[in-house]
Amino acid sequence: MSEVTPNAKGPAPIRITPETTERDVAQGTVETPLPKESIVGESYPVVFSFTNNGPSPVDLSTFTPNYPPEFTENSSPSPCGTSLAPGATCTVEGDLVPTEEVTYTVGLILDYDGVDIPLSTSTTAVREPKESAL
DSSP: OOOOBOOTTSSSOEEEOSSEEEETTEEEEEEEOOOSEEETTOOEEEEEEEEEOSSSOEEOOOEEEEOOTTEEESSOSOTTOSEEOTTOEEEEEEEEOOOSSSEEEEEEEEEETTEEEEEEEEEEEESSOOOOOO
C-alpha cells in the first residue's frame, strides 16, 4: 500500500493503491481493469465503483470522465444519481474497443467534498498478440 499523502484541498489524507483510492468515507475502485496488452478491434470491459463507507450521504454531482472516443459508457446517463447513501455502492461500466496501436487510458474522477478521487486503467493495443518465449 502507498503511503498516506496529505491533500492541500481538504483536511483528510488520501490513500492510493494501484486500483483503489479512498478519502474518509468515499472509496473508488477499478473493479475491472484493462489488460496490459489488448488487440485492436476487440472489446474490453471496464468497471469503476464508488462506495460510501460513512454515516451520511455523499454528493455525486461532480463526475469528470476522461474517456477516449473508443470507450463507450454503458451505464449512462447518471448511473449513480446525485447522492450515494451510507453503505451503498454505485458502478460505472463501459467497453473499450481499440482502433489503432496506441496506449489507451480510461479514467473517471469523483470530486467529493473538494477532493478528487481519481480512477483510471490503461492498455496498449497491438494488431496481433505477442507470442510468449518458450
